[in-house]
Amino acid sequence: MACGLGKYIGLALSKPNLDVNNLEHLKIPLTRILSATNVFSNTYRIAIHDDIQFYRAELDHYDKENHSSKRQNIVIVKRYPSNRRHEYSGEKQFLTEIEILSSGVKHPNIVTLLGFCLEDSEMILVIDNFSNGFLGSYLRNLKDKRLLTWEKRLKICIDVAHGLRYIHSQMEDQKMIINRDICSYNVGLDENWGAKIVYFGDSVFLPLDKKDEALCLKWIGRKSYTDPVYKKTNKVKRESDVYGFGVVLFEILCGRLAHDPIYLKESDIGLAHVARRSFSTRSLKELIDPIIKEEVCEIGFVLNRGPNKDSLHTFIKIAHQCVAETQDKRPTMNVVVKELEKALFFQKNNKDIPRMSLEDIKQATQNFHNDNCIGRGGFGKVHKGNFQDGDGFKTIVAKRLDSRYGQGEQQFLSELQILLDFKHENVIGLVGFCDENDEKIIIYEYASKGSLDRYLNDAFLTWEKRLDICIDVARALDFLHGGVGKQSKVIHRDIKTANILLNDDWKAKLADFGLSLVSPLVKETDYVIDHACGTTGYLDPLYRKSGFLTIESDIYSFGVVLFEILCGRSTFEIQKQEGHYLPEFIEESFKEGKHGEVVFEQIREQIAPKSLIIFQEIAYQCLHVDREKRPTTKKVLMQLKKALVFQVSYRNFMKAWFL
Numbered sequence: 001m002a003c004g005l006g007k008y009i010g011l012a013l014s015k016p017n018l019d020v021n022n023l024e025h026l027k028i029p030l031t032r033i034l035s036a037t038n039v040f041s042n043t044y045r046i047a048i049h050d051d052i053q054f055y056r057a058e059l060d061h062y063d064k065e066n067h068s069s070k071r072q073n074i075v076i077v078k079r080y081p082s083n084r085r086h087e088y089s090g091e092k093q094f095l096t097e098i099e100i101l102s103s104g105v106k107h108p109n110i111v112t113l114l115g116f117c118l119e120d121s122e123m124i125l126v127i128d129n130f131s132n133g134f135l136g137s138y139l140r141n142l143k144d145k146r147l148l149t150w151e152k153r154l155k156i157c158i159d160v161a162h163g164l165r166y167i168h169s170q171m172e173d174q175k176m177i178i179n180r181d182i183c184s185y186n187v188g189l190d191e192n193w194g195a196k197i198v199y200f201g202d203s204v205f206l207p208l209d210k211k212d213e214a215l216c217l218k219w220i221g222r223k224s225y226t227d228p229v230y231k232k233t234n235k236v237k238r239e240s241d242v243y244g245f246g247v248v249l250f251e252i253l254c255g256r257l258a259h260d261p262i263y264l265k266e267s268d269i270g271l272a273h274v275a276r277r278s279f280s281t282r283s284l285k286e287l288i289d290p291i292i293k294e295e296v297c298e299i300g301f302v303l304n305r306g307p308n309k310d311s312l313h314t315f316i317k318i319a320h321q322c323v324a325e326t327q328d329k330r331p332t333m334n335v336v337v338k339e340l341e342k343a344l345f346f347q348k349n350n351k352d353i354p355r356m357s358l359e360d361i362k363q364a365t366q367n368f369h370n371d372n373c374i375g376r377g378g379f380g381k382v383h384k385g386n387f388q389d390g391d392g393f394k395t396i397v398a399k400r401l402d403s404r405y406g407q408g409e410q411q412f413l414s415e416l417q418i419l420l421d422f423k424h425e426n427v428i429g430l431v432g433f434c435d436e437n438d439e440k441i442i443i444y445e446y447a448s449k450g451s452l453d454r455y456l457n458d459a460f461l462t463w464e465k466r467l468d469i470c471i472d473v474a475r476a477l478d479f480l481h482g483g484v485g486k487q488s489k490v491i492h493r494d495i496k497t498a499n500i501l502l503n504d505d506w507k508a509k510l511a512d513f514g515l516s517l518v519s520p521l522v523k524e525t526d527y528v529i530d531h532a533c534g535t536t537g538y539l540d541p542l543y544r545k546s547g548f549l550t551i552e553s554d555i556y557s558f559g560v561v562l563f564e565i566l567c568g569r570s571t572f573e574i575q576k577q578e579g580h581y582l583p584e585f586i587e588e589s590f591k592e593g594k595h596g597e598v599v600f601e602q603i604r605e606q607i608a609p610k611s612l613i614i615f616q617e618i619a620y621q622c623l624h625v626d627r628e629k630r631p632t633t634k635k636v637l638m639q640l641k642k643a644l645v646f647q648v649s650y651r652n653f654m655k656a657w658f659l
Helices: 005-012 020-026 030-036 091-101 135-140 150-170 228-233 238-254 271-280 309-322 333-348 358-364 409-421 463-482 541-546 551-567 571-578 582-591 601-606 609-622 633-658
Strands: 045-049 052-061 071-079 113-119 122-128 176-178 187-189 195-197 204-206 373-376 380-389 392-401 430-436 439-445 488-491 500-502 508-510 517-520
Touching (some): 030 052, 030 113, 030 122, 091 113, 091 122, 135 187, 135 238, 150 176, 150 187, 150 195, 150 238, 150 333, 176 238, 228 238, 238 271, 238 309, 238 333, 271 309, 309 333, 333 409, 358 380, 358 392, 409 430, 409 439, 409 517, 463 488, 463 500, 463 508, 463 551, 463 601, 488 551, 551 571, 551 582, 551 633, 609 633
Antiparallel strands (some): 045 052, 052 071, 071 122, 113 122, 176 204, 187 195, 373 380, 392 439, 430 439, 488 517, 500 508
16 A cells, blocks of 8 residues: 555545544455456446546455455446546545545435545545446437436436435534535436435535535536536535536436537526526426427327426426525525425326316415314314306315424325325315415315214214214225225324214215325334324324334224214313323223223113124224234224124114014
């Protein structure tokens, strides 16, 4: 080795307390790299960017830290120019990449440093493989570009946005990084077209006390991607990365690199200037890549599978904001991620999504008049309205987002996605949605009798009707938890009587999916959630305590609902009267043998003894502290049906007896 590692790291690192010995496990002997690449044979070389050579090879790897055996890995070998005496040798960039990527940076959309070699005159990084190469290569090649459908392009953008958001604001210990060289050739694509940011040679750590201030650093970068404020003032902020990413967004939209001669004819800045000008003159559609306008299905019929109008509008709007000429007008990466995910949502639901105008919704609800307000929840106010449907009127319900109540964009899109994908007779039906002028509204079918919590102490709601309602909800949960032909399941996370709606014939429909999560249909899949969501009094104590969410958490909440229906009192009313919520009240009552006393007095004489026993047993199992001992929705449904059978038989017997 020509020089000590500590000497060279000292040249580049901004953190003087780095223990060089901690990097020992990342060292890879040059002989192994030479063997893997056949002494850097052109056969293994996949690209040359900025004099850095990239090779794809199989490299046997021994994990020194975990003492694991050798295994073959397909990796990318990144070889920096070896002339260290040259002003632009890349030495500083090489050492900066080691610093950045070995400092705890860990994210699926950030390249992983597997090892490095600083030996003889060689400076080499070994990183994880991205088998589909660089994004920039696809934008230069017409044949390859056809592989990038609009939906695939959106997903690539979202991946890069997630990576940038992570280094800007989500790293541990409040560390932050400004990349300073976001461009299409610094985005790698893996075998599933997942995108990773692959270059950090010009990156800098942002001091903890400077997160909202600019760093004074000599301007570096590529002209067509560089923040004009940074270039003019040498002041770099996270917004400088946002600008570079905005240029990448427009490259993906237009299908050309930012420095394409067609853009340089108009401005030496390239694409960003042309995009801003076209946006202001409303001529940006002329720049859109014609390939994505002409996407066809496999048998050759045009299916309008290119950009959906709403998807395109959302994408262009956020891309334009990213390349704003001043830093204060650019969005954070958190906002960018949300908008791109919204664009993907619109694209995936290109045909099915029913969009309604804000003006029509205002007219239907008399401009959201308070007299038409029929409820309020975590999402905001719920308004009843009359929507013109042909020659008549259709009654609808409009749920209007108010972000002051804690929910927002993600909940809005999540609920729309679930209602579109999981349609069932016992799940509330989606009529439409509105996302216009900063208004986010979901339109549902109207359930004329309102929510179940209003009828708990209503004697008109007989035991038989209560069983029917319980069965309806169990059917909805069984559908959501089991998928029924779907590739995923839904965990509702907020099962309660206020979210069970009733129509004219008392048919029950489960509603309010703003907190719900969709999970792949993998057996025993657990979700780890940082903060438990739901309603106190219904919330699974295991979920609240550990943060682990499973479908059994819904079962627990449903158990609370079953006992509310039996007791004729809500968990909140019980808490006021008894000093604790329903689960503790039931636990104490059952321990004291007071099973019959918890039953709503006005329906007590209607209930068949066998029906009551079956109902109480299954409802009690739902509240078990051990989630593994809680029943499945299928078992709950089966037992509720059995309780109904005994109730109907008992009713017929009593009717015949008195006749």
